[in-house]
Amino acid sequence: MRQYKIHIAFLIIALLHLYSIYANFSNLRFFSKPLICAFLFLILYRETGLKNRFNQLIGTGLIFGWLGDIFLMMHDQFLLGLISFLVGHILYVIAFIKQTSVKDLTRHKGYILVAGILLTYSYYLFNVLEPSLGIMKIPVILYIFVISLMALFAFTRRHQTNTLSFIVVFIGAILFIISDSILALNKFVAYIPNSDLYIMSTYILAQYGITLGTIFNKNQVSPSVISS
Numbered sequence: 001m002r003q004y005k006i007h008i009a010f011l012i013i014a015l016l017h018l019y020s021i022y023a024n025f026s027n028l029r030f031f032s033k034p035l036i037c038a039f040l041f042l043i044l045y046r047e048t049g050l051k052n053r054f055n056q057l058i059g060t061g062l063i064f065g066w067l068g069d070i071f072l073m074m075h076d077q078f079l080l081g082l083i084s085f086l087v088g089h090i091l092y093v094i095a096f097i098k099q100t101s102v103k104d105l106t107r108h109k110g111y112i113l114v115a116g117i118l119l120t121y122s123y124y125l126f127n128v129l130e131p132s133l134g135i136m137k138i139p140v141i142l143y144i145f146v147i148s149l150m151a152l153f154a155f156t157r158r159h160q161t162n163t164l165s166f167i168v169v170f171i172g173a174i175l176f177i178i179s180d181s182i183l184a185l186n187k188f189v190a191y192i193p194n195s196d197l198y199i200m201s202t203y204i205l206a207q208y209g210i211t212l213g214t215i216f217n218k219n220q221v222s223p224s225v226i227s228s
Contacts (some may be wrong), residue, residue, distance in 0.1 A: 003046045010039040014204045021196045030073055036204060037066035040211045047215045057095035058214045064088035065207060078187070079139065085180075086143050089150045092210065096153035096169075099217075104159040114155045118148045125181055132188040140184070151177055154210075165216040172209025179203040 017032035041062045068084035071077040154173035158166040179202035186195040
């Protein structure tokens with residue numbers, strides 16, 4: 001990662017946003033939130049040049065994440081925010097599928113266990129949410145299904161990329177599920193104290209993990225590559 005200064009700038013923005021939530025500084029919160037995905041897109045562009053389809057799909061997914069962040073800050077625009085993130089996750093799914101080999105899936109079947117865990121968790125989460133969903137039932141079902149697919153295909157790419165890229169992206173995908181689960185439970189089931197802090201801290205790490213893993217998606221990249 002040659003562009004270490006922009007990574008530091010992103011870290012500062014992320015910490016400022018989390019502090020704005022903790023201290024209840026609404027103006028700082030509304031200013032800093034849209035900068036999260038905007039900076040991640042800039043990081044991805046500066047590091048990769050978006051020169052291949054994989055990078056372009058992840059970059060476009062970040063743009064939809066940026067739109068989702070903006071819609072969720074608006075009053076009564078939750079559905080538009082959900083749709084924006086849904087499109088972003090679909091783009092991530094397509095990107096991860098491009099790095100999934102059918103031949104490797106038949107040879108390495110650990111994905112079956114991961115798929116089973118994700119299916120079980122998704123079913124449990126939906127059953128907890130379902131009594132309170134009302135007209136949001138179909139969008140939420142679709143969203144849970146897609147984000148579970150995103151995590152599954154983040155796992156299945158493990159034999160098609162280097163270990164560092166695989167681990168960081170997969171952790172990012174799991175953190176995304178955690179973040180969205182807290183958001184859904186807080187919105188539809190019951191108030192969770194400090195939920196916004198939990199949601200945004202896991203969300204920021206999730207998006208950064210996916211972005212960083214995309215940057216690491218080169219065999220020549222090693223864990224100690226932050227240089228000037």
